[in-house]
Amino acid sequence: MDRELLKGSTPLLLLSLLCEGPMYGYQIIETVRQRTGGTYTLKEGALYPALHKLEATEFIASYWETQENGRERRYYSLQPAGAAFLAAKKKEWNQFVDMVQAFVGPRA
Amino acid sequence: MDRELLKGSTPLLLLSLLCEGPMYGYQIIETVRQRTGGTYTLKEGALYPALHKLEATEFIASYWETQENGRERRYYSLQPAGAAFLAAKKKEWNQFVDMVQAFVGPRA
């Protein structure tokens, strides 16, 4: 998958995922990898900066949770502002797809 | 339209347009602007570098044409290699859309 296409779609993906419930970083990566059948492996170098940025703008929040074995995980959860932003992003996404489709032509 | 979403979609757009026949830069910008109803205005700073790169890889070729009034235009035309690349890009695009759609959910 072309790296450039992904640009800008990452926040949309993250917000959408977190809309289903809180998740932690590693889990996000694995979930994406599995759901796409391995087609898309979200990289750590892309994930964490994106997550931190989303948190800085308060679209998501994070909290540490200790597992039974004593290890820690950092969970991220969608905030109200993030949900609103997600809705806007979705609209934009659909608009974007329509636009490209108009030039490329309908699905083969 | 979010600039980041566009990244990587430009070559696809250009190749698709040139698939309809040779065009020159200014014409491309106008065509995109009109077809999208002004939603998307392809910028020169994005267009020309992309065009030149496509030409460097021989996906497109260019030639100057003199108009009746003596002015010159540089036309770009799709090459065989570009057509093949376009086909591959289209596939990738559809795959990409499917992927995001899978997370975002179907069209509202």
Next chain:
DNA sequence: CAATGTGCCTCGCAAAGCGATGGCCGTCAA
């Protein structure tokens, strides 16, 4: 003559993904 439109282009900047790298700590096999 001036303003506008056509038409080409480049430069420096910002943003985002990538690969590499690093660190911490359980678990399980050798």
Next chain:
DNA sequence: TTGACGGCCATCGCTTTGCGAGGCACATTG
């Protein structure tokens, strides 16, 4: 007991790409 593996966090420098601004040249129109 030691070492490899995997879960889990994160950062750094590089590259790519679009953008805004700028520049140049010429034709038409008022």
